[in-house]
Amino acid sequence: CPPGQEGDVQYGNVTDLLAFISRISGTAHGVQAPSLVHLNNETGVLLNKKDMIVQNGHYRLDSEVSLFPWKRNYRSVDSAHIPKGAFGRVHLAEDCVTRKRMACKLIPLEHFRRSDVEIQARFGHENVAQLFGAVLKERTLHVFMEAGEGGSVLEKLDSCGPMREAEVIWVTRQVLQALEYLHGHGVIHHDIKPSNIVLMSAKAVLVDFGLSVQMTEDVYIPRDLRGTEMYMSPELVLCGGHDTKTDIYSLGSTMIHMLTGSAPWVRRFPRTAYPSYLYIIHKYAPPLEEVPDSCSNPLRSVLHSALHRNPALRSSASQLLQHHALHPTTNQT
Numbered sequence: 589c590p591p592g593q594e595g596d597v598q599y600g601n602v603t604d605l606l607a608f609i610s611r612i613s614g615t616a617h618g619v620q621a622p623s624l625v626h627l628n629n630e631t632g633v634l635l636n637k638k639d640m641i642v643q644n645g646h647y648r649l650d651s652e653v654s655l656f657p658w659k660r661n662y663r664s665v666d667s668a669h670i671p672k673g674a675f676g677r678v679h680l681a682e683d684c685v686t687r688k689r690m691a692c693k694l695i696p697l698e699h700f701r702r703s704d705v706e707i708q709a710r711f712g713h714e715n716v717a718q719l720f721g722a723v724l725k726e727r728t729l730h731v732f733m734e735a736g737e738g739g740s741v742l743e744k745l746d747s748c749g750p751m752r753e754a755e756v757i758w759v760t761r762q763v764l765q766a767l768e769y770l771h772g773h774g775v776i777h778h779d780i781k782p783s784n785i786v787l788m789s790a791k792a793v794l795v796d797f798g799l800s801v802q803m804t805e806d807v808y809i810p811r812d813l814r815g816t817e818m819y820m821s822p823e824l825v826l827c828g829g830h831d832t833k834t835d836i837y838s839l840g841s842t843m844i845h846m847l848t849g850s851a852p853w854v855r856r857f858p859r860t861a862y863p864s865y866l867y868i869i870h871k872y873a874p875p876l877e878e879v880p881d882s883c884s885n886p887l888r889s890v891l892h893s894a895l896h897r898n899p900a901l902r903s904s905a906s907q908l909l910q911h912h913a914l915h916p917t918t919n920q921t
């Protein structure tokens with residue numbers, strides 16, 4: 589980059605970031621936005637003025653910010669666990685001046701969905717990975733976010749096996765706090781699963797909002813099938829319309845994965861023999877028979893409420909947060 593050539597990375601607020609996202613959304617779909625004519629230059633909006641230092645309108649890789657592979661949280665994790673979203677790989681990033689550590693998701697412009705950024709920009713919550721900004725460089729969008737350096741719940745499960753009940757309760761409560769907030773604003777995440785829950789020292793956060801939607805009616809009529817099959821609700825599989833309760837079912841499926849170490853269905857219907865689980869999810873009762881015998885009755889009751897086949901009878905995030913099983917007292921064994 590010739591010295592003195594100004595970049596176009598600016599500090600701004602959420603409104604500025606959403607305006608930038610709207611401009612590149614047009615570019616992503618072939619419409620060349622005039623203000624982005626220099627796609628080989630950098631352009632973007634950073635929300636985090638304290639920790640991210642822009643130099644002459646630049647926030648360049650290896651100059652202003654460095655990317656690193658994530659440190660392995662568990663020895664046995666193979667490279668397959670390098671975090672990746674629906675359409676982008678996630679790296680550990682560090683600001684070269686402030687040393688602020690972040691996550692940086694690289695999304696090719698042709699795969700970019702507004703919801704990848706818009707939902708996290710508009711709906712901040714302590715259990716939703718905080719968005720720090722987005723920079724477009726050479727047709728790749730770099731999305732900077734809060735980093736869960738403890739890795740994902742999936743990485744922990746694949747390395748350490750089934751989680752203890754107290755750990756399952758803690759993660760479930762963290763996710764329910766995020767879902768209570770998102771669902772209260774009509775946002776459906778659509779991909780609740782262990783790899784989209786990342787761990788930090790004192791909390792867990794939801795990540796990967798690339799499939800999320802904000803409902804404008806009481807029922808969301810999908811144009812495509814969204815999510816990861818093993819965790820999908822029966823009503824989502826039927827494509828007849830669904831609402832935020834689909835995330836609750838996916839959380840119930842995630843709880844089974846945390847308690848057993850395996851995703852629901854796969855032990856009874858091995859992936860080698862069943863390329864798709866959609867028919868199984870539609871035809872069979874919810875996978876409550878996979879709840880281990882060791883599971884306490886109170887937590888079993890939470891699973892019954894979260895995995896109810898009828899979304900109208902399924903508990904909401906707010907209702908589950910009131911469940912006594914999710915507030916164990918220290919004197920309970």
Ligand SMILES: Nc1nnc(-c2c[nH]c3ncc(-c4c[nH]c5ccccc45)cc23)o1
Pocket residue numbers: 658659661669670671672673674678691693717733734735736737738739740743783786795796797
């Ligand atoms: N798909 C997606 N979209 N946004 C994120 C994201 C935001 N902050 C993060 N922090 C950590 C990880 C992460 C996932 N698996 C891991 C394994 C080891 C270490 C870290 C991780 C992922 C993120 O992920």
